[in-house]
Amino acid sequence: MTTATAAVEAIGLRKDFGGFRAVDGVDLEVRQGEIFGVLGPNGAGKTTALRMLATLLPIDGGQARVFGVDVAREPHRIRQLIGITGQYASVDEDMTATENLWMFGRLQGLRSADARATARRLLAQFDLEAAADRPIAQFSGGMRRRLDLAASLITRPPLIFLDEPTTGLDPRTRGQMWDTIRGLVTEGCTVLLTTQYLDEADQLAGRIAVLDRGRKVAEGTPEQLKASVGNSTLQLHLAPGADQEQARQVVLRVAGAEPVLTPESGRMNVPLDTADRAADVLIGLRGAGVSIASVSVAQPSLDEVFLALTGHGADAGEDDARGGTHGTDGTDGTAGSNRSNGTGTFSSHPTDQIPQEIQ
Amino acid sequence: MNTASPTLAAAHPAATAYRVDPAAAVAATRPRNTPAETVGQTLVMARRALKKMRRNPEQFFDVTVQPLLFTAMFAYIFGGAIAGGVKNYLPVLIPGIVAQTVLTTCMATGVQLREDMEKGVFDRFKSLPMARIAPLAGPMVADLVRYLIAAGLTFLTGVVIGYRPHGGVLGVLGAVLLAVITGWSLAWIFTWLGTITKSAKSVQGMSMMILFPLTFLSNAFVPVQTLPGWLADFVKVNPVSHLVSGTRALANQGTVGAEVGWTLLACLVVVAVFAPLSTRSYRRHL
Structure with a gap:
């Protein structure tokens, strides 16, 4: 894709939950046709950021545009451009796979026959034909995830948000999901995915932003990210x-x-x-x-990457407790210096700042 | 996961020759739904609710058991005391039970909506370019079936134990229709509660506090003349009393009285206030 407009352009994205700042001034630029990974531990603000971009949460500060359309001002337009698959399958448990897809198709303006044809096509594509008429309650985790993704693709939206698409899946199903996600991009889709796994971001994403405690602490290619440790x-x-x-x-x-x-x-x-x-x-x-x-x-683990980037472990609370050995005096300075580097590179920490032993 | 195919790769989207064109997709977006689309989406949501009803028949307990049980019970317990006999009490009681049942059914609408909204599928509804009112209004359209069953069954039970409505078939049908319209309108109040409260349980609790005074402090079960003055005043302005009186006039005399007009006006006001409130808080909170 050579078009100038970014698929996602967020500047200073901010979200407050009561007194807690879940997302704190995050800038993101996702180019058309790429898989962009947002990497971070639980509670880093990945899901919140993604939900704001997908119009599911109001944006408290900053600006976001999807293909040039303002997210806060024209949510209805945004919803016609995106598909979103969350951590928890957002399909109707009481209905069958076909009924679900038919319903979502109808809700997006497809005629009944077209909605049925689309449902059939997607079920075949995601290898769910055999389970087409079974209620979702009987589906395995992997099947649910696939149906959920299928439901996001009904109108072939150009931008797909995937919130931890493989968390909780077994390795084989995870591999299949990865293939499917790569397939989306060959079709011309842009994918913005969040993940807790460096491995996953490495496998899929062309570029990665690392979030920690609501802030972007680094951005670059997986190679740059790993090279930093x-x-x-x-x-x-x-x-x-x-x-x-x-x-x-x-x-x-x-x-x-x-x-x-x-x-x-x-x-x-x-x-x-x-x-x-x-x-x-x-x-x-x-x-x-x-x-x-x-x-x-x-391979460097996400934990090591985190230690290198932020001076504390991915599992923030615990690691802080034993963080004394490396004498880092808090994360904000580190995060700030990284952010000021802008996009494209990681600030490289002297290796002796990486604390020991992460088992 | 043993049902998975040997290769997902062969089936994955790359197999299709289709290419997504973002610029064209952006150009094709529209700023809002047309009214026709909103109606269409509401009907799709109604269809979903009907499907769920068919699959969970226990949802019909309140609209089947309550009319049967309460009609028979109240008739035989209060009949002698209030009207000097079951037969004389039935023309007073049946429209009262109809009103009561319809109101309880409204409450179920709110509780079920709240339960439903906690499910993951509502996340998807929110992310689709669909009218925000459709997920609320859809189940309410489907609930017309429940009001119909509730009102119809109450009249039927009455007839079985000796009620002979003088309004004739048309009068009774009119009464049922009035009850259904009222039920649908009042359900917006409980739908609104569903969108502002934290859980289905709290919807239930709050609804009970509204419902009990409204139904029992009305003319549904007793003649107003027997009440002390201050209570009679409240009973007279209670919209449930209007519904009951309107239903009685239709079923027992076959006449469309002023009470019917008042009831419909009250319904209109309720919908005009609570439908926008519900949509707004649904949009904001969920």
């Missing part, structure tokens, strides 16, 4: 009595990065550009006579 992490558990200072020196020399130490438990996390470097580090350690109890290499 290293592409993989080598997790070492040193044997009791091993020389930790020596280990640190070796890592610094071989990997060229400061490891994150938890002296009490002998744990050491080493950010790596590529997983291949893990072997070099291990060989270096053996050469220096540092013995190791256990070793693992992992």
Whole structure:
């Protein structure tokens, strides 16, 4: 899509629930034809932001436009341009799949026969034909999710909002959902999805905004996001009595990065550009006579990304309690500095600020 | 999830040659619904409500059990005391029970709407370009069936235990129609309650507080002359009394009295006030 108009353009989006500011000045720009991911832990304001853009919640501050149409001023027009699939299936439990789709089609102005044909087409497309005449109450979680998505596509809206589309799904169903979402984009749709999983954002999204406590703390491609914490992490558990200072020196020399130490438990996390470097580090350690109890290499988790971006874990409340080790004095400064960077890049934190051990 | 197909990929949207064109979609949007669309959407919502009724027949308990039970019970308990016999009491009682049943049915409209609104599907209704009044008005249209059953069954029970309405078939039909119209109009009050309260339970509680005084402090079950003056004054202005008197005139004499006019006027006022209020609070809160 080369059209100039952004699919979604939000400036300073704000939502207050009583005294609590759920969304605090979030800017978003979603280009036409892309999958844009909004990543964040529970309570970060993802769903609230999405519901405001979808006209389901009034916007308390800031501006939002969908394909150039003002969301607050012309909600009726917006509703003709979007489809939304929420965390909880918004279909009628007491009716069958066909009846649901027929009803939503009719409510959007399709004639009865057209609504029936559309229902049939969508049920086939989402592999629900066998269950077409069963009440939704008998559907599995994955089937519900698919029907819910089907219901959002009846009028082929150009913008689809997906609120945590795979939360609670088993891995196989999740993979199918991902395929379906990719399919939407090949059709020309734009997708704005929220997720708690870095993995999911990585798989699907071309660009990601990270929300934390109602604020956007970073934005960029999944690669940029992961690069801000290293592409993989080598997790070492040193044997009791091993020389930790020596280990640190070796890592610094071989990997060229400061490891994150938890002296009490002998744990050491080493950010790596590529997983291949893990072997070099291990060989270096053996050469220096540092013995190791256990070793693992992992992709950076959302938790690590969060720690790097905000100085606290994705599970905010708990992590703050033990956040003393890295001496970050609150998140607002961090968030603020990231935001001032504007879009496109992550502010890179010195790696020694990444606190230890996230199991 | 074992029913899933081998490949969803073959079936996914990419299989179709269709391409979404955002610019054309934006150009095709319209700023609001036409009245015809609003009516159409309301009827779709009414159809949904009827479907639910058919699948949950226990929803009909209030409109079937209450007329049967209350008519027989009140007739035999109060008949002798109030009118000197069951047969003499029936022409007074039946229109009273009709009014009472219709009012209780209204309450059910509000409670069920509230329950319904808590379900996920209302999120979708909100996200569709449909008239905000349709999800409220639809179930109310479907509820016409319930008022019809309630009023019809009450008359039928009366006839079985010896009521002979002198207004004839037309008079009784007129009375039923009046009751149905009133029920539909008053239901807007309870629908409004449904949109402002926190739960279905609180709708029920608040509705009871409105309903009991309205039905019992009326001429539904006793002649007004037997009441103390201050109470009689209230009973005379109580809209339920107008409904009861209007229904009595239609069923017992076959005449369309001034009471019918007052009842219809009250209905009009109620709808004019509470329909916009309901739509507004539905739009704001949910």
